[in-house]
Each structure stands twice: as C-alpha cells, then as structure tokens.
Amino acid sequence: MPQARLRGALPVLRYVRTMAVFFIVWAIVARWTGNAILLPSPLAVFGALVDLARDLELFLHAGISFGRMLVSIAVGALLAIPLGLAMGLSRTLDQLVDPLIEILRPISGIAWIPLALFIFGIGNALPVFIMTYAGFFPILLGTIAGVRGVDRRLIDAARTMGVPQRTIVTRVVVPAALPSLMVALRLGVASSWTAVVAAELIGAPSGLGYAVEWYRELLATPQVMSFIAMIGVLGYLCDLGVRALARGFTPWARDTRAGA
Amino acid sequence: MNGAARRMRHGGWRVNGAAVRAARGLALPVALLVLWQVWGTALHNVRMPVPTHVVTAAIDLVGSGELPLAILQSLSRVFMGFAVAAVIGVPLGLLMGSFASVERNVDPLVESFRPIAAIAILPLAILWLGTGTSAAVMIVAYAAFFPIVINTVAGAKGVNATLLRAAATMGLPRLRTIRTVVVPAALPAIGVGLRIAMGVAWTAIVAAELAVGAKAGGGGSGGIGQMMFVFYAYSIELNRIIVCMIAVGLVALVLDRLLRAAMRLSMPWTAS
Numbered sequence: 001m002p003q004a005r006l007r008g009a010l011p012v013l014r015y016v017r018t019m020a021v022f023f024i025v026w027a028i029v030a031r032w033t034g035n036a037i038l039l040p041s042p043l044a045v046f047g048a049l050v051d052l053a054r055d056l057e058l059f060l061h062a063g064i065s066f067g068r069m070l071v072s073i074a075v076g077a078l079l080a081i082p083l084g085l086a087m088g089l090s091r092t093l094d095q096l097v098d099p100l101i102e103i104l105r106p107i108s109g110i111a112w113i114p115l116a117l118f119i120f121g122i123g124n125a126l127p128v129f130i131m132t133y134a135g136f137f138p139i140l141l142g143t144i145a146g147v148r149g150v151d152r153r154l155i156d157a158a159r160t161m162g163v164p165q166r167t168i169v170t171r172v173v174v175p176a177a178l179p180s181l182m183v184a185l186r187l188g189v190a191s192s193w194t195a196v197v198a199a200e201l202i203g204a205p206s207g208l209g210y211a212v213e214w215y216r217e218l219l220a221t222p223q224v225m226s227f228i229a230m231i232g233v234l235g236y237l238c239d240l241g242v243r244a245l246a247r248g249f250t251p252w253a254r255d256t257r258a259g260a
Numbered sequence: 261m262n263g264a265a266r267r268m269r270h271g272g273w274r275v276n277g278a279a280v281r282a283a284r285g286l287a288l289p290v291a292l293l294v295l296w297q298v299w300g301t302a303l304h305n306v307r308m309p310v311p312t313h314v315v316t317a318a319i320d321l322v323g324s325g326e327l328p329l330a331i332l333q334s335l336s337r338v339f340m341g342f343a344v345a346a347v348i349g350v351p352l353g354l355l356m357g358s359f360a361s362v363e364r365n366v367d368p369l370v371e372s373f374r375p376i377a378a379i380a381i382l383p384l385a386i387l388w389l390g391t392g393t394s395a396a397v398m399i400v401a402y403a404a405f406f407p408i409v410i411n412t413v414a415g416a417k418g419v420n421a422t423l424l425r426a427a428a429t430m431g432l433p434r435l436r437t438i439r440t441v442v443v444p445a446a447l448p449a450i451g452v453g454l455r456i457a458m459g460v461a462w463t464a465i466v467a468a469e470l471a472v473g474a475k476a477g478g479g480g481s482g483g484i485g486q487m488m489f490v491f492y493a494y495s496i497e498l499n500r501i502i503v504c505m506i507a508v509g510l511v512a513l514v515l516d517r518l519l520r521a522a523m524r525l526s527m528p529w530t531a532s
Contacts, residue, residue, distance in 0.1 A: 014364050014368065096288050100292070103289060106508075107512070108462075113470055117492055201383075221387065228383075228384070235375035235376070
C-alpha cells in the first residue's frame, strides 16, 4: 500500500522538482540582471502576490473576469447548442447557415475589438461580447459534429419503434452527442478565456487583463507577474472544472486531451 | 437518399443539387447584406458603415497600398515568431516524446505556462522589448509554441512500437532512430501542430498590435492590428475597420488553406 501511495505522489514530486529548478534559475538571472523593474526576483513576485491576495484585489479582478466568462459561455452555449443541434439534424438549415458561419469564423474575436469598442464603449459589454463570440464557434462546430456522429442505427431504431421526432432529439440525439458537446464546451471555454485578457486589456475598466496593464503602466512588475500567474491558474481551473463537468455528465466518455 | 429520390422531393422538377446548394448558401449572406445596406442608409448617419461604403473603403485602402503593406508587416512578424516557435518546439517535442526522462522533467514547465494566454504576457514583452517588432514576435512565438510542442509530443509518442523495437534490434542509436523512424512517423501530427499554431499566431499578432496601438498611443509599430486601432481611435472610420476585419479573416483563411495544401503535398499518405 505505501508503495502505491508513493507512486501517486511521484508526479507531484517531479512537478515540484522541475518548478524548483525553474525558480532557482529565475532567481539567479534576476540577481545577475540586477533590475527589479525588468526582472524582479521570484521572492518579490511572491510577496506581491501575497499582498494582492491579502487585500483581496487579486480575487476581485479574478472574480470579475471569471464572472464575465461565465456569462459569455452561458450566452454562447445558449445560442450555439440549439443552432448546432438544428444544423446537425437539418441539411437544409445547414446549407443555409454554414456559409455565413464560415465567413465569420476566420475573423477572430480579437479583430472585433475596435468595432465593438465603438458600439459598446469601455465596460462590461465589450469583454462579454468578444468572449461570447470567441466561445460560440468551437461550441457550434463541436455540437454539429457531435450530432452528425450519432449512430444512424440508434435514430432508425427509435423511429421504427414509433418514437416522435422531438423525443428522438431529446432522448437519442442529445445524449449520444453529449460527449463531443462537452469537448466543444471545453474548447469554447479555452478560446473565450484567451479572449478575455485581450478584451480587458484594451476595453474594460476592471478584470485581470485590465489589472495587468494598469500595473505595467506603474512599472510594478511583481504585481504584473502576479496577475499573469492568476490568469494562468484561473484558466487551468476553468479547464479542470469543465472536465469535471464532462465526467459528471458523461461518465462513459473517455477524457480526451484537446489538440490545441 | 439517391439522386432520383431527391428530385422526387422537389415535386418532379429536375433541379440541379449543386445549384440549390449554392442558392441556399448565398441566401442568408446576401439577405443580411441587403438588410444592412437598407438599414444603414435609412439611418442617415455618415458614420454608419454600409456595404457599399465598405467596398469603396476597401478599394481605397488596397489601392493606396496601405492595407497590403500593413498585412505584409503583420505577416512578416507572424513568420518570424512562428519560425522561432517551430525551431524550439519541434525538437523539444521530439525529445519529450522519445525520452520519458525529458518529458518528466520538462512537461511540468510546459503545462504550467500553457494556460497563460499569449496576450497576458504582452505587458511583459513591452517592458522587456519595447513596442516594436521584437515584442510582437515574442508574443507570436509564445502563442505558437504550445500547439507545436503538444502535437509533436503526441506524434512522437504515437509511433508504432514495433518500428521502434525493430530499429533497436538492428542496433540503431537513439538519436538516429529519432531522425529515421520517429520524425517521419510523427510528421502528420507535427503538421497539424504547425497548422493550429499558424492560426493561433495570426490571432496573437492582431491582438498584440491592437493592444500596442491602444496602450502605447499608436507608437508607430505598424501592422494590421495597429491600423485598425488608429481607425478606431483617431479617425473613427468604421468602414475601414470593417475592411480590416475582413482582411484579418481572409488572411487567416488563406494561411490555413496554404498550410493544408502544403501538408497534403508533402505527406500524400495522410488523409486530412
């Protein structure tokens, strides 16, 4: 038994070992550079992180960004999942809407920022719009692919047994497409979280992206690095959350590591 | 459903399937364009962009050479950053995928930095490298690095174990095995990584140039992202912003298609 426990702890130990080497190298380079604005020591960054956490500023901005992302993903999913289901089921609708999607999709959410700034101004609406847009396409495409991937025989079987079309959708298509829907949601969250920083950096009076830029202007590099770290940690936690959600909803599906 | 049955559904008319599909495909974009034009004209606001003005703005911007120049500048940065990412990412990925010890030690670092979006390190890049090309290249390289590494590792790990054992049996040294067995087998995965990375890199350059434009007060770093910001902040020309957005989309599309074609030509055995 202790051996098994040791094996479970091994990845953690390896992680700590690698990161320890990273921090030591960083500390040496920081000392050698001798410029606390260009490259503060890891200890200075850690101190700033503790300070920011203590007066809750860190969590305030993190909460704002996270809240915006939740709203964006909810809106994005609410638009994309029904549309994706309909497009996956109806070839006519797919032929009608798909070209428009393919025209818009290559235009990244970030490219919308100047126009959106003009329409929404600086505030909550801009990041939410950009993030919703960024999250929409992965969710839509994943839903369509999921619906297309449903085993025809399941639908035919249900139809043979006289199940009405609406029940087929809710009881056969949706459950069968759920695993790829969860993967799509995961990609959507990742893409939306990438957009939050850019959107807040340019056009929001609060949030993690704003905080990073604010402290850069003050040349407070330890604080800049603290917020950057928070962006990473929160992004990682979001991914972990969606994966847990996927395991909860679709325990039969295998956890897949996305390609991006 | 076969062709005859499809024709039956259209009430006996012999309708060409491709024509119907084309008509359906055009219907919504055309309808939206017309709606936008009518609505925009009805508002009687000079600032309101309408499709016809967007077209004239596009002709102006392309004709004066401004837009092609900005795109070229952004592209050159993308290629520089992409090259840096590929030169570091592909060998590192191959080593991580081939040697468990390398992966054990490097993977924590990769996984720790991967969730940090490229734009998040832009403030640091500006601090270290200023607001010019080198900061933009750093952002692009950072953004492109992760898809390349992760897909290369997956490709190198996915090599058929029998091939590796055969190479070992024949006494091939490890590094030579990587060159002659792992690299060819991992090539399709590396190609996918490069293609994803190119898309990410293009998004990152637009974001980086936009943010530099927004935060450095238009400090002359150029590129299409900055151009968009100037149109927003200084001259308020929405038609021109929309031209830039379309250009961003078109370049993304062309880059993706080019890389797909390059993959197909260089690796005809893979079905993408």
